Amino acid sequence: MNKKFPLFPLSGALYDSNSLARTRKDFLDELYSAKSCSLLLASADGFVCFREIIPSRREGNLEFLLSGQGAYLGKSPQGEHFLASFVTGFEGTQEAFDLRQVTHEVEPAQVAAACAAVALASWNFRTRYCERCANPLLPLCLGWEKECTSCKALYYPRTDPAVIMTVFDEQGRLLLANNTRWERTRFSLLAGYVDAGESPETTVLREVFEEVGLRGEGIPRILGTSPWPFPRSLMLVYRLDLGLSARQVDAQLRVDGKEIREAAFFTRKELEQDIARGRVTLPARSSVAYALITRWLRGEEIA
Ligand SMILES: [Zn+2]
Numbered sequence: 001m002n003k004k005f006p007l008f009p010l011s012g013a014l015y016d017s018n019s020l021a022r023t024r025k026d027f028l029d030e031l032y033s034a035k036s037c038s039l040l041l042a043s044a045d046g047f048v049c050f051r052e053i054i055p056s057r058r059e060g061n062l063e064f065l066l067s068g069q070g071a072y073l074g075k076s077p078q079g080e081h082f083l084a085s086f087v088t089g090f091e092g093t094q095e096a097f098d099l100r101q102v103t104h105e106v107e108p109a110q111v112a113a114a115c116a117a118v119a120l121a122s123w124n125f126r127t128r129y130c131e132r133c134a135n136p137l138l139p140l141c142l143g144w145e146k147e148c149t150s151c152k153a154l155y156y157p158r159t160d161p162a163v164i165m166t167v168f169d170e171q172g173r174l175l176l177a178n179n180t181r182w183e184r185t186r187f188s189l190l191a192g193y194v195d196a197g198e199s200p201e202t203t204v205l206r207e208v209f210e211e212v213g214l215r216g217e218g219i220p221r222i223l224g225t226s227p228w229p230f231p232r233s234l235m236l237v238y239r240l241d242l243g244l245s246a247r248q249v250d251a252q253l254r255v256d257g258k259e260i261r262e263a264a265f266f267t268r269k270e271l272e273q274d275i276a277r278g279r280v281t282l283p284a285r286s287s288v289a290y291a292l293i294t295r296w297l298r299g300e301e302i303a
Contacts, residue, residue, distance in 0.1 A: 008226040008237075009102055009286040015112030017074035018081075022141040028065070031072070032057045037081040038110075040073070041096070042117035043089055044125050046230050049096040050110065053083070071120045071143020076109045084117035084143065086124055100230065100284040119229035120144070123157040126231075130155075158232060163203045164191035164288050165220065165238040166302050169249045173265035174296055176280075177212065180261045188283040189292065190260075191235070200236045208240065212263045213254040216242025223302070226288050235288050239302055268297055 021027045031037065032055045039053040055062050064070040064085055073082035090096035099114050120143055127146060128137060135150035146155040166189060167175040176187040192207035194200050204220040220238040228235045244252070246265070255263050266274070271293075274280040283289045296302055 007224040008235075008288050008291050009106075010099075010111060010115055010228065011224065011226045012108035012110075012112030012115070015074060015109045016077075017116070018072075019074070019144075022072055022144050027072075027142070028062060031055055031062055031065075031081060031083075034081055037083050038076070038113075040082060040084045040114060040117045041087050041090070042084050042114065042121045043087050043096075044118070044122035044231065045089075046099045046118050047090050047096045048099055048114045048117060049090065065142045066139065068124050068139030068143070068146070071117070071124070073113045073116050073120075076107075076113075082109075082113040082117075084113075084120060086121040088125075100286050102286040115227045115229045119159075119227070119232055120157060122229070122231035127155055127157075159227075159234045160232055161194040161200065161236055162191060162228070162233045163194065163200050163207065163220075163236050163238055164189050165204050165208070165240050166223075166292055166296070167208060167214075167240045167242060169242055169265050170245045171265075171267075173246070173267050174271070174293070175212070175214075175263060175265050176271070176293070177255070177263035178261045180257075180259060183281070184261070185279060185281045186283065187280045188287075188289040190263075191289075193233075194236075200238070204238050204240055208242075211256055211260045213256075214242060214244070214249065214252050216240065216244050218243050223292075228287070237288050237292070268299070271297060 034055055037053050037055060039051045041049040065072055070083060070085040073084050075081055099118055102111055130137060130148035130151060130153055132153050133151045135148055137146035137155060138149050139146055177190055178184060178187050190207055190211055192203060194203045201220045208214050218241040220240045223237045223239055225237060226235045249265055282293055292302060
């Protein structure tokens with residue numbers, strides 16, 4: 001694994017968002033004097049495409065940063081500026097790639113910039129009118145802020161915290177579930193959004209009980225975090241050892257039928273066999289769930 005990544009494909013750590021520059025009045029001049037910039041075309045549905053752009057004040061080709069059609073994302077470790085231009089789709093564009101399927105081979109700073117680009121594309125498309133007075137919003141801070149043209153209320157891109165958890169029984173079997181919104185073969189870890197005022201540890205225990213009926217004796221332990229900008233989640237990754245035997249699990253396991261269609265505990269061997277037979281398919285390659293499930297299958301400790 002690429003050591004630059006702490007744990008997960010979207011957790012790029014070497015990214016400088018250069019956030020103080022967003023509010024500097026002369027910063028656009030600095031960008032126009034750059035020899036070149038890396039431009040990410042980004043769609044709200046998670047596709048991105050990298051281009052080089054030569055800034056030209058005469059052509060005004062960085063003005064999209066002021067109009068809500070793009071954003072300044074930050075700098076690569078080599079000092080190259082990343083810019084985002086929001087697009088509605090990539091039909092027929094071969095070079096665009098799906099951020100959900102990105103792997104460790106992509107440069108971490110590029111991945112981090114792409115996460116910001118996709119999140120901001122989604123926010124900018126969705127956030128156009130004031131929640132308080134319904135008047136149009138004015139883009140500010142190079143794509144990172146909006147202000148109501150009437151009541152001056154300020155809006156920022158928000159992130160929703162969500163938990164995702166590896167749940168083990170006493171035999172070390174891993175719990176996987178099929179969500180009713182997915183194809184029937186796709187199995188993944190349980191996950192859910194943090195409720196208002198709730199601690200994420202409580203979310204883990206609540207979701208496990210709501211979705212599969214299990215109440216164990218374990219306390220969730222955090223393993224790491226990862227952005228998931230589809231459209232705006234931050235995944236808080238936990239491990240929960242239920243402290244329940246296979247017999248106790250069998251007695252308690254019941255899916256809610258609304259969100260979860262099917263759930264089961266797997267040994268490594270059982271999961272390998274089900275994948276080989278096509279009975280189980282895994283989630284998107286850049287997801288936390290994919291990283292954890294495949295690490296576990298390789299025999300690595302999930303800690
Ligand atoms: Zn307003």
